[in-house]
Amino acid sequence: MGAMSEQTLxxxxxxxxxxxxxxxxxxxLPIVDIGLVYEIEVHDDGTIRVVYTLTSLGCPVGxxxxxxxxxxxxxxxxxxxxxxxxxxRPPWTPDxxxxxxxxxxxxx
Numbered sequence: 001m002g003a004m005s006e007q008t009l010x011x012x013x014x015x016x017x018x019x020x021x022x023x024x025x026x027x028x029l030p031i032v033d034i035g036l037v038y039e040i041e042v043h044d045d046g047t048i049r050v051v052y053t054l055t056s057l058g059c060p061v062g063x064x065x066x067x068x069x070x071x072x073x074x075x076x077x078x079x080x081x082x083x084x085x086x087x088x089r090p091p092w093t094p095d096x097x098x099x100x101x102x103x104x105x106x107x108x
Contacts, residue, residue, distance in 0.1 A: 007078035012040045015048060018076065022068045025061050029104060031069075035096025038087065046080030048073050053092045062086070 020030040039051035073082045
C-alpha cells in the first residue's frame with residue numbers, strides 16, 4: 001500500500017478560527033461570533049461538514065455567506081470535500097451571539 005501524504009487535517013477549533021474570516025455583512029461581525037455556525041465536523045477522508053443558519057429565513061446575504069464559507073474551506077490543504085448544510089432549526093436569536101458580539105451590538 002502506498003503511504004498517504006502526511007497532511008494533517010485541521011481540527012474543529014482550527015476550522016472555527018478560519019471561519020471567523022466570514023463576516024455577516026448585515027451585522028458586520030464574524031458568522032462564528034454571532035452564533036450562525038451550529039456544527040463543524042472534520043472527517044478523516046478530508047471532508048468538512050458545516051451546519052449553519054442565517055439571521056432570518058429571507059436573509060438576502062445567505063448565498064454570499066455560503067460562497068465565502070465554501071471558498072475558505074476548500075482552500076485548506078488536504079480538504080477534499082466541503083458539505084454545507086443550512087438549517088433554521090433551531091432558529092437563530094441574538095441570544096446565540098458570543099459576549100463580544102453582544103457587546104459590539106449593544107446587547108449589554
